[in-house]
Amino acid sequence: MISELSKKISGYLIENGADHEEEEVLTYGAECFLNLLISDGLLLVIGLLTHHVVPLLVWAASFSLLRANLGGLHALSHFWCILIGTMIGASSIIVSPVLAAHPVTGVLCTIVGAIIAIVIAPVPHKNKRYIQAHRKKTKMKVAATAAIECVLTCVFYFADPIYAAYIACGLIMAVVLGIAGTIWNPR
Incomplete structure (x- = not known):
């Protein structure tokens, strides 16, 4: 799921002016961002639930x-x-x-x-x-x-x-x- 979404994000960035040769880097960056967003979001929820x-x-x-x-x-x-x-x-x-x-x-x-x-x-x-x-x-x-x-x-x-x-x-x-x-x- 994260890999597929990351490919879509990098595809969108390339369609809007990003360098096509950077597709792999953009995909990896999107994967890292989504991974961080989900885990930090879960940690924030745990923090809210436990005060x-x-x-x-x-x-x-x-x-x-x-x-x-x-x-x-x-x-x-x-x-x-x-x-x-x-x-x-x-x-x-x-x-x-x-x-x-x-x-x-x-x-x-x-x-x-x-x-x-x-x-x-x-x-x-x-x-x-x-x-x-x-x-x-x-x-x-x-x-x-x-x-x-x-x-x-x-x-x-x-x-x-x-x-x-x-x-x-x-x-x-x-x-x-x-x-x-x-x-x-x-x-």
């Missing part, structure tokens, strides 16, 4: 900013990507209060996660050759993002521990997917 909209948005920002440059495990289909991504986001509602109750553990896990992210970045994948070609630049982006998230986690533990925990949880979950991708992604 955790703002904390889930904090988690999503922390997770997405790191994952965008770090990379990680990729699902075999859009369905599984949406399902797994939504479940990971929803699980932060359970994990974050535990991290909020144990600030030292939360900070230590965040720091260890940041170090691991920097070491493994960018996670290799056979379809992500561009990222591997710009390895140093990507590693610097991961280092900057992880450092900012570590600082925010520490600062927020004094201001509002639950938000600190959601930031920490986003970083930790992105790193777990990064480790899994390092192990299982096709090269």
Whole structure:
């Protein structure tokens, strides 16, 4: 369904002036956009139903900013990507209060996660050759993002521990997917 809709979107863009040679890139971009729209929409619904909209948005920002440059495990289909991504986001509602109750553990896990992210970045994948070609630049982006998230986690533990925990949880979950991708992604 997502693949077909993405092809229609790229076809529409080409009919309206986009370069025909970019059809594959446009289709992929449309697939990514639709995938993100559906999974973030589901996460927003979960946030509304559980009264955790703002904390889930904090988690999503922390997770997405790191994952965008770090990379990680990729699902075999859009369905599984949406399902797994939504479940990971929803699980932060359970994990974050535990991290909020144990600030030292939360900070230590965040720091260890940041170090691991920097070491493994960018996670290799056979379809992500561009990222591997710009390895140093990507590693610097991961280092900057992880450092900012570590600082925010520490600062927020004094201001509002639950938000600190959601930031920490986003970083930790992105790193777990990064480790899994390092192990299982096709090269």
